[in-house]
Amino acid sequence: GTNASTELQHDVQSFGAKAVNHLSNKLMIGLFSPARSFFRLDVADVMKEKLAASGMEETEMQKSLQKAEKEANKELDRAGAREPFTMLLQLLIVAGDALLYMPEDDKIQVYNLRDYVVARDITGRYVRVIVKDSKKFQFLPKDIREELTAKKGTTFDDDHDIDLFTDIRWDSDRDKYLIDQYAEDIKVSKVQGIYTEDTCPYIPLAWKLVRGENYGRGLVEDYSGDFHSLSTGETAILELFGIISQIKGLVDPAGLTDVHELNGAANGQWCSGREQDIGLLSFDKVGDLQAIDSINTRKERRLSQAFLMDSAGIRDAERVTAEEVRVVARDLEMALGGVYTRLAQTFQLPVAKLLLRRINFKLGNNMVE
16 A cells, blocks of 8 residues: 555664575575586486487587576576565565566566466466556556547546556466457557467475465464564663653752752862762663563574574685575475475476577477476
8 A cells, every 4th residue: 555655664673684685595595606517407317218229419408408507507697686585585585576577678577466467276276366556647558548548438648557457377178378468448559469388487386385375475474473473672771761862960859959050160260069969860771671681582583493594605706616506405405394305396497498498409308407
């Protein structure tokens, strides 16, 4: 329900943001390390037998596959994918869902739950996705502007926002995804998009998907109790700190010291009165402050372990060994309960196939794994 002009009330603690940023960057390095290719192409066993039977060398084909790997990873950098991928991982950690749009010849985009809906079958495969975009009327193609004006029977201002909807649905009879586009409620796609599971540019992702549910659960949801109590503790600390930091003096009402003369005196000036008539008000809350702080420290330590803020990362060096990458992957897999393997299947694998399409490398049937 928020928009660009809504001022959001930020939390009193920034530990949550730090934890999410840390884990998303760690996942990004583990899934798409800049130092190494995140996937490997290999000659399928069936193809190896054919090559052996024909007397051809397997090494030549392996060289061409390695070249395709390098070119695909270069395409990942050319497409500027790391920034949207990091945002996607943050959405998965917090909300549990995100939609990746990775067309062959356009910019990579990431949608959050405000802008799409998804329906899945019992196995978790998505069978319907509707994506919402918005454009100014003047930036729509001319034929769509004319069609909208004619069918709506009204004239639109150039700055009028038009809602654009993309409908992606699974056709079980054809084993294909069919894509249609609408401006408002008017179908504007002249040709229906038809894609296989491997070529569809829309990839709805979930952090942790419960069988039979359409939407995933994020990591933050698992630890929402600790985050909530951490915020409550920080609020209490701020309030206690405000009380302790007050500087107020007390004067004996039966004493000889003149309060008005004392308040009006300049620094270093002498006043008539007695020292024992005056005292500073103090609040004995330091012990309470330390007790709350120790509880918060314990919760931060627990959240640090959950968000892998205590574990080592990959060195920032030119030559990073494969074992270092595997160690990070192993840490992610063990700490996140199988999420890393899930992202490898639902995120890395489709991205690898779409990158290979962008460099015009066609995966032959049963020829390449």
